[in-house]
Amino acid sequence: MELLMLLGLPLLGSLLLALIGRREWAPEANVLMSAGTFAAGVWLTAHVIAHGPMLVWHEQFFIDPFNVFLVILTSFIGLTTSLFSRPYLRTEEQHGRLNRGQLRLYHSMFQLFIFTMLLALTTNNMGILWVSMEAATLTTVLLVSLYRTPASIEAAWKYFILCGVGLAQALFGTILLYFAAEKVLGNAGSTALLWTHLNEVKGQLEPTVLSLAFVFMLVGYGTKVGLAPLHNWLPDAHAEGPTPVSAVLSGLLLNVALYAVVRCKVLVEGSVRSDLAGNLMMGFGLLSLVLAAFLLWRQKDIKRLFAYSSIEHMGIATFAFGMGGPVANFAALLHMTVHSLTKSSLFFTVGHATQKAGTQVMDKIRGLITSNPTVGWGLMLGTLAILGMPPFGVFTSEFLILITAMREHPWATPILLLGLGVAFGAIFSRVQAMVFGEPSLPRLPHPPALVPVFAQLALVLMLGLYIPPHLAAWYREAARLIG
Amino acid sequence: MPTLAFSSQLINLCAALLLLLSFAMLSQRRVLTLVDLFAMQGGTLFVSIIVVAWSTGQPHLYYSAALTLILKVILLPLILHRLIRRLGAQWESETLLNTPITMLAGLLLVIFAFTLAQPISQLANTVARGTLGIALAVVMLAFLMMITRRKAVTQVIGFLAMENGLFFAATSATYGMPMVVELGVALDVLVSMVILGIFFFHIREQFDSLDLHNMESLKED
Numbered sequence: 001m002e003l004l005m006l007l008g009l010p011l012l013g014s015l016l017l018a019l020i021g022r023r024e025w026a027p028e029a030n031v032l033m034s035a036g037t038f039a040a041g042v043w044l045t046a047h048v049i050a051h052g053p054m055l056v057w058h059e060q061f062f063i064d065p066f067n068v069f070l071v072i073l074t075s076f077i078g079l080t081t082s083l084f085s086r087p088y089l090r091t092e093e094q095h096g097r098l099n100r101g102q103l104r105l106y107h108s109m110f111q112l113f114i115f116t117m118l119l120a121l122t123t124n125n126m127g128i129l130w131v132s133m134e135a136a137t138l139t140t141v142l143l144v145s146l147y148r149t150p151a152s153i154e155a156a157w158k159y160f161i162l163c164g165v166g167l168a169q170a171l172f173g174t175i176l177l178y179f180a181a182e183k184v185l186g187n188a189g190s191t192a193l194l195w196t197h198l199n200e201v202k203g204q205l206e207p208t209v210l211s212l213a214f215v216f217m218l219v220g221y222g223t224k225v226g227l228a229p230l231h232n233w234l235p236d237a238h239a240e241g242p243t244p245v246s247a248v249l250s251g252l253l254l255n256v257a258l259y260a261v262v263r264c265k266v267l268v269e270g271s272v273r274s275d276l277a278g279n280l281m282m283g284f285g286l287l288s289l290v291l292a293a294f295l296l297w298r299q300k301d302i303k304r305l306f307a308y309s310s311i312e313h314m315g316i317a318t319f320a321f322g323m324g325g326p327v328a329n330f331a332a333l334l335h336m337t338v339h340s341l342t343k344s345s346l347f348f349t350v351g352h353a354t355q356k357a358g359t360q361v362m363d364k365i366r367g368l369i370t371s372n373p374t375v376g377w378g379l380m381l382g383t384l385a386i387l388g389m390p391p392f393g394v395f396t397s398e399f400l401i402l403i404t405a406m407r408e409h410p411w412a413t414p415i416l417l418l419g420l421g422v423a424f425g426a427i428f429s430r431v432q433a434m435v436f437g438e439p440s441l442p443r444l445p446h447p448p449a450l451v452p453v454f455a456q457l458a459l460v461l462m463l464g465l466y467i468p469p470h471l472a473a474w475y476r477e478a479a480r481l482i483g
Numbered sequence: 484m485p486t487l488a489f490s491s492q493l494i495n496l497c498a499a500l501l502l503l504l505s506f507a508m509l510s511q512r513r514v515l516t517l518v519d520l521f522a523m524q525g526g527t528l529f530v531s532i533i534v535v536a537w538s539t540g541q542p543h544l545y546y547s548a549a550l551t552l553i554l555k556v557i558l559l560p561l562i563l564h565r566l567i568r569r570l571g572a573q574w575e576s577e578t579l580l581n582t583p584i585t586m587l588a589g590l591l592l593v594i595f596a597f598t599l600a601q602p603i604s605q606l607a608n609t610v611a612r613g614t615l616g617i618a619l620a621v622v623m624l625a626f627l628m629m630i631t632r633r634k635a636v637t638q639v640i641g642f643l644a645m646e647n648g649l650f651f652a653a654t655s656a657t658y659g660m661p662m663v664v665e666l667g668v669a670l671d672v673l674v675s676m677v678i679l680g681i682f683f684f685h686i687r688e689q690f691d692s693l694d695l696h697n698m699e700s701l702k703e704d
Contacts, residue, residue, distance in 0.1 A: 125661075125663070127660055127663070127667065131664065131670075132667075134668075134671040135671055135674075138674055142678065145682070145685065148689070150689040150698075153690075154698040156682070157635070157682065160679070160682075161629065161642070164642055164675065165642070168622065168642075168646065171649050172619070175649065175653045175660065178653075179657045183606075206606060208602050208603065208606075209603050209606065
């Protein structure tokens with residue numbers, strides 16, 4: 001029932017907004033739908049906490065502590081993004097960059113995107129997971145090309161082709177997984193792609209097939225996570241799409257893709273009994289971290305800057321999942337949470353700042369702290385949080401990851417520190433100049449939505465200082481499940 | 484019901500045809516002929532699925548064959564034909580990169596695919612077990628085509644050909660995926676075709692041509 005509401009509301013919302021999207025109050029309807037989805041997410045979480053993991057509708061859906069926390073995070077960021085997009089898109093409309101038809105497309109596709117994300121998270125079927133990831137690509141392609149400028153069309157095309165090809169690899173991996181599973185489970189009743197069944201028999205799955213399957217799935221879903229060297233689509237899609245879309249791409253899509261990789265990893269580790277999967281993930285993770293950190297220095301566009309920072313953080317989380325073990329997994333889950341919260345709030349403030357400045361070029365954005373103190377402070381605090389300054393939550397997770405790396409893989413520690421240090425220098429110097437400095441910016445026609453920004457940053461701060469015991473127990477449980 | 488040996492021969496024949504068609508697509512310059520080749524590839528896929536279904540008596544494979552027939556042989560080529568005509572691109576052909584080198588690269592990819600699939604093929608007990616390597620080769624050749632071509636339409640055909648290879652892999656290795664997954668995949672393919680169709684018009688409007696040479700502004704400098 002909770003699940004039906006969770007999945008039904010965004011789907012209904014996308015239909016509804018496709019019909020009424022031209023009305024004046026469509027943004028409010030969007031907020032309402034997202035709020036409903038978030039309420040359903042909370043309800044579902046309460047249910048899972050009270051009664052443990054649930055398996056519903058002919059075992060097609062499976063909720064355990066690992067995905068339920070992503071469900072609630074996804075629906076929460078869906079809600080805050082819809083709050084942010086309300087004034088943001090109205091301003092864009094007044095600036096003449098978007099018309100009503102495009103707004104209708106935006107709202108409808110936004111809800112559909114949230115639906116595909118939630119479906120990918122809750123489904124128990126590895127095939128449906130693939131289908132919803134592909135559907136998420138399709139909805140976001142339309143969102144990225146919303147402005148219909150040459151650059152946005154180019155970015156969307158690149159995104160589509162790269163992710164389409166990547167996901168084709170993942171489908172091949174899924175076919176191989178099915179092939180291995182069918183030998184053990186038989187293909188009667190099509191249970192052989194259900195994750196719970198696969199997890200029960202993972203020890204009997206053929207190791208050679210599974211290792212090959214994992215390579216394909218890591219490359220496939222890894223393209224969507226934005227792991228180097230498959231990250232090329234990510235900065236373009238983030239920079240050229242509307243800012244709310246950048247926020248959900250960074251805050252949600254990358255997480256869900258990483259979730260898919262981790263689900264595969266659990267199966268493969270159980271079958272292969274070697275560190276192949278973990279080592280591959282650690283390698284890709286470190287490469288993404290270091291490459292993104294150095295590329296950060298060359299960025300001129302503020303949204304590209306934070307897009308590269310997303311690659312960097314996804315690299316860190318992938319590395320941590322690759323190390324495995326209770327502490328690293330705990331840290332990786334925490335890192336996914338705080339990164340989503342911080343990065344989406346950063347994109348919200350960046351959205352308002354670029355609207356004020358009328359440009360995304362960092363050299364032309366100056367003096368936010370005097371022209372609009374709340375936007376300025378939001379950007380500064382968000383930047384400090386994402387750079388892993390104590391007492392924010394990112395510090396906690398990165399610290400945990402670092403000490404685990406020191407203990408178990410000492411060779412990786414200098415690389416991690418190098419990446420983090422280089423990224424710190426690149427981002428901090430740019431943002432400092434944008435926040436402080438000579439102001440020259442006009443006012444915005446619609447008051448910026450800064451409540452979500454500070455609410456999310458407060459959550460990140462809280463997670464840095466104090467993780468509620470419930471949440472900690474929950475992360476530990478999820479970390480144990482991942483193994 | 485034919486004997487397993489006979490149907491296995493038939494499937495191998497289909498697999499060989501698929502591979503041949505992939506090479507033909509790799510070297511074909513005219514866009515419309517490329518669409519026809521793609522439709523033929525879909526047709527071969529359809530025949531091979533029917534043969535597997537017939538010889539093994541797997542009822543759900545008939546649905547999957549019907550899906551292939553409707554989607555890959557009729558609907559997608561039809562949409563592509565109409566799109567190309569509406570874009571006025573029916574006489575367009577594109578200059579290829581050095582054809583012998585592309586062919587040679589294709590050959591190497593086929594060898595690589597076979598080596599990769601070898602250990603897995605030996606584990607398979609389906610009638611079509613020798614063909615997993617070919618399926619992977621079809622996927623990789625389509626990938627090569629997407630890399631070497633610079634026209635939006637050809638890249639999309641490459642993308643769809645890749646999907647053909649994946650479907651062939653699914654039938655040859657496992658007698659097809661569960662129905663709900665196949666339906667989902669088919670839906671995704673259809674929707675992506677529609678979206679890409681809209682995209683062709685956007686691209687032409689913004690860049691005055693479907694040539695992707697123009698789309699190189701977003702590079703790291």
